[in-house]
Amino acid sequence: MKDFANSNSFSGSNPNISDPIESLYIHVPFCTRKCGYCDYYSINSELANFDQYLSGIELELKAILVEIAKNDLQLNKLKTLYIGGGTPSALPPDVMTSIIDLIKREIGFTDVLEFTIEVNPEPVGHQTVLAAIENGANRISLGYQAKQDHLLETIGRLHTNIDFLETLRLIRVYGINNISCDLMFGLPDQRLNDVLQSAKQLIELDIPHISFYSLILEPGTLFYHKYNKRPDLLPAEEVERAMYHSLLKFFQQNGYDYYELSSCSKPGFYSQHNYNYWTTKPYLALGPSAHSYYNGTRKGNARSINKWLADPEKNAEYEKIDLFQAMQEYVMLAFRLSEGFSPQKFNRRFGQEHPFTSELDHLLKQGLIYFDPIRMSYRLTERGLDFANQVFIEFV
Template sequence: MSKSSEESKLKNPNISDPIESLYIHVPFCTRKCGYCDYYSISSKVADFSAFYQGLQTELAATLSDIKQNNLCLNRLKTFYMGGGTPSVLPPDVMTSVISLIRKEIGFAQDLEFTIEVNPEPIGHNTVSAAIEAGANRISIGYQAKQDSLLQKIGRLHSYEDFLIIVNLIRESGIENISCDLMFGLPGQTLNDVLESAGQLIELEIPHVSFYSLILEQGTLFYKKYAAHPELLPSDDLERMMYRNLLHLFEQHQYHYYELSSTTKPGFYSKHNYNYWSTKPYLGIGPAAHSYYNGIRRGNVRSFKKWSDNPFASAELEPVNFFQAMQEYAMLAFRLAEGFSPDKFKQRFSINHPFDAELERLLNKDLISYNSNTKAYLLTEKGLDFGNQVFIEFV
């Protein structure tokens, strides 16, 4: 597929979309988990004052950039605080951050406001403060039910701690709870995975994201397990874990809507869906990412460098029309609704240029065409080998 001169003149639709989503990266953790590649530093040496001041500076510069480029910024429809572990912030800092965003941008009436938390007792007061200040969706780092597995992967909570935080959240009036579940962990069995998922179903947790362990270079787990794959579940067992999770949640009226996410009706992640739809979002904080005005911004992975110059330290990557089309198609295959040529045309105002790519994927039985929804979907084989699909659009 080649880029035509006509396509090169067209603009990435991300430029004209209204900005309605914000992500804040809180880079502090009580202790870094051995598998985690996200940027974080110990909360024991955290300078919370410098963090708040950095957010103020970066937000002001971002809003100025939006104004200078005549972009449309609406009141936020999704606001996500991730990390790191946002729940390690002192309650007063959490409240100040939320107040800052409410004042400078504002919240829409139908705002989805998510806070990531770990089930450690140290963060209970901060979680309560966040809910009181407007958070209405809580994402919990559950990972597994078995305390022995939690200890093996370096988590500081127990299953009992998890039950306590769920009760605290529900007593605060919040039902929109999401939990992260991991599979493919060292020593983990299929029964372990299904038991962990079964507990979430029994607790009526309405949204679950499940991720396989990925050995990221630079992590403790990479050093420990990259040369010893025999200590991890085999690829076949990992695929079996994934398939069984999909089936188990489906049996209990959860709707699989994205490769790693399943939900009860009305509880899908609006914020993440915004990412997958290639819509604009702002990201502030060290290592945070933004995508607006057709440009990706990646903040530096250093608290000191970020706090010294929060906005100017970012790396910029313009996304042209051709690249935007590729990314849209790739991310569409992450979603259960698949790649719709009609929706593509609505977004880009031209017919998609991916006939050859789709034909190859159909011939490999990685995708199929649904004549009812008029969309291309991943097959069972495609679910197992999704990267072979995605690479066609890179």
């Protein structure tokens, strides 16, 4: 960790404290089967007690609302709601409806602009998706990963490409056109042409938002144990980087805006919920392992449904984010966005000039960032895209 000598010389408070809370995430920790690469907390849906889970969500929400009222925070106009997992479509339809009714009753729903639910393209769960849509969901994040069935089988997905196409058809029959799909690259036995064919299918299907992620071997996952000591079984680093840059170029050539390191969208279809994360705005989160950030405090729920059910507030971990930490995070996350880091926007958010001149100069000399005179912001170079973590580390 760098030693920032001037980190205590700023006056003021973390602006996250006074920002209105406009985003809510709900984690559904149930899956039919855990994928080999997945590090998110989940349990087998066959072992689920859905009534207990619903009670836990209600208990946690009411505890948070008491805290919000006690601290005189603003939560009167929820703008984005995101139900993720896990597999939200693993919930019974009546439980999904009850969760949404709870949010409508306790917070209000009239100002929600974007309500996303994650869906796996499996033959089960369609009635749950319909229940969410009938109760206000207007955006679907549909698991895709790859077009090739052999790759889907390799990474432990339960669907085929035909399942994906059928689920997509049903979602559109239900009236939803705001759809996001995840595409993965750097997979075992995956070739550059596989990646481009997967991307081509999404373009032809007119998917308005596409997120694309490289395989990361997270400790504790099946893939970590299988491939961490056998990197020769994965695409070489230069091939993995070629996949990333080829995707960027391909999407941009087909009318998509590259707006974040791993996200492209057609104009008007960027993820409003995730954009709030990347601009350090407050958000609430419910469910085991879910993370909130509001009132200048980051809260991480227990990665155990039993601990979470026992006492979601007591068994959570808390970290107070002071003003300088908030500044660091703001700049670091700004570099995730294609708009980059704007000193003017920083000034408006914090009421003072940024203290990172030496860090920016160092990154400029390394060729990882450049100053865009049109946007009046610092942005990642093409080399910076490949070494983004080195950029982020400058502000930690």
